[in-house]
Amino acid sequence: MIDGKRVLIILPAWNEAEGLPKILREIQQKLPGVDTLVVDDGSVDDTAAVAAAHGSKVAQLPYNLGVGGAMRFGYRYAHLHDYDIALQCDADGQHDPSYVPSLIAKLDEADLVIGARFAGEGEYRVRGPRSWAMKLLSVVLSRIARTRLTDTTSGFKACNKPMIEFFSQWYPVEYLGDTIESMVGAARCGFVIRQVPVAMRERTTGTPSASPIKATIYLARAGLVLLLAMIRRMPKHIKAIQPATKKAAAPARQFAGRS
Amino acid sequence: MHLTVITSITGVLVLVYILELLRRQQLREKYAAIWLAIGVVVAPLGFFPTILDSTARKLGIASGVSLVLFAGFVLLLLVSLHLSWEASRLEAETRTLAEDVAMMRAYLAEHHDYPIARSNNDAAKATDPGVTA
Numbered sequence: 489m490i491d492g493k494r495v496l497i498i499l500p501a502w503n504e505a506e507g508l509p510k511i512l513r514e515i516q517q518k519l520p521g522v523d524t525l526v527v528d529d530g531s532v533d534d535t536a537a538v539a540a541a542h543g544s545k546v547a548q549l550p551y552n553l554g555v556g557g558a559m560r561f562g563y564r565y566a567h568l569h570d571y572d573i574a575l576q577c578d579a580d581g582q583h584d585p586s587y588v589p590s591l592i593a594k595l596d597e598a599d600l601v602i603g604a605r606f607a608g609e610g611e612y613r614v615r616g617p618r619s620w621a622m623k624l625l626s627v628v629l630s631r632i633a634r635t636r637l638t639d640t641t642s643g644f645k646a647c648n649k650p651m652i653e654f655f656s657q658w659y660p661v662e663y664l665g666d667t668i669e670s671m672v673g674a675a676r677c678g679f680v681i682r683q684v685p686v687a688m689r690e691r692t693t694g695t696p697s698a699s700p701i702k703a704t705i706y707l708a709r710a711g712l713v714l715l716l717a718m719i720r721r722m723p724k725h726i727k728a729i730q731p732a733t734k735k736a737a738a739p740a741r742q743f744a745g746r747s
Numbered sequence: 748m749h750l751t752v753i754t755s756i757t758g759v760l761v762l763v764y765i766l767e768l769l770r771r772q773q774l775r776e777k778y779a780a781i782w783l784a785i786g787v788v789v790a791p792l793g794f795f796p797t798i799l800d801s802t803a804r805k806l807g808i809a810s811g812v813s814l815v816l817f818a819g820f821v822l823l824l825l826v827s828l829h830l831s832w833e834a835s836r837l838e839a840e841t842r843t844l845a846e847d848v849a850m851m852r853a854y855l856a857e858h859h860d861y862p863i864a865r866s867n868n869d870a871a872k873a874t875d876p877g878v879t880a
Contacts, residue, residue: 525765537863539861540856543777544864545853545857546853546856547850547852547853548849548852548853548863549846549848549849550848550849551845553842553845553846557842557845557846560846561849561850564846564850565850565853587831661842727810
């Protein structure tokens with residue numbers, strides 16, 4: 489519980505038995521009363537057992553569904569168990585749980601809060617085609633979401649209740665869909681997106697790829713995902729889910745939106 | 748006449764294969780109908796490749812063979828598109844099932860001491876009767 493609200497931190501984990509104990513211990517120390525759910529995405533190591541041993545709730549997917557699949561499951565879990573706030577956090581330790589309260593505080597004015605690098609805090613640097621891709625994405629997505637977004641592929645996010653319900657029913661599971669398309673979909677359905685600056689830590693396990701060929705492919709795929717996200721029709725029952733922030737909108741704009 | 752021999756044999760073989768799959772209930776009805784229709788059209792064309800010549804000429808196509816080639820190409824395109832659509836749908840369905848399984852396993856692990864599989868390999872082994880027997 490934080491301010492009387494039930495909070496769940498979802499950690500999608502694929503073969504993260506090594507890094508999990510550290511991040512789980514950190515969450516328990518810094519954020520007492522917050523539940524964690526480790527979504528074991530078809531790991532072949534001890535991920536699930538380690539997570540359970542460290543006092544986390546555990547869900548084991550029968551086979552690997554990818555980060556997007558694990559996250560959609562996480563939101564379904566949060567919705568089913570009636571959590572007020574759900575956060576997404578990487579299990580490899582690059583997201584610092586100390587930022588969780590600032591993400592949650594920002595939920596007062598938004599439905600979806602992104603913990604963003606490049607927004608003033610931290611030392612994280614990316615160069616070459618990958619950085620161009622990230623810049624392009626941030627420009628386009630900022631325009632769609634009508635707010636400044638500097639780190640669109642961040643896996644550090646917080647959602648309020650309507651956003652959880654939305655993502656539990658509609659969450660893109662393909663590559664990059666879980667970051668880019670999910671944001672576009674939320675923005676197109678009227679959800680308010682904001683970011684807060686966070687510093688990312690070096691991953692405790694695994695290394696990021698830096699090859700220019702891979703980065704170029706990444707750029708192409710990101711463009712495709714963006715294009716698809718813009719032209720895909722949102723199902724009616726998904727559009728019916730109302731953002732919590734809509735009530736706060738100016739009456740004049742609301743009227744204009746309905747006509 | 749060599750051409751007619753090859754095409755007629757192919758036509759008959761295709762039709763026989765489709766019928767056999769149907770007979771063994773390996774094809775669902777919705778696919779069966781379309782393949783049966785294709786087989787029934789293709790088989791006679793094998794024996795008389797020239798029967799479409801007049802139709803082709805009316806459509807402005809030089810020979811019946813070209814018409815068959817064109818129609819076949821369009822048909823295969825549509826069939827593969829349909830299969831992509833089916834595969835997407837099936838993937839979405841199995842994904843939902845996998846999530847439901849995980850949801851129930853999580854509930855049972857929390858409230859009823861359902862064992863947490865040490866790794867996915869164990870879970871796979873547990874369902875393999877060869878290992879548990």
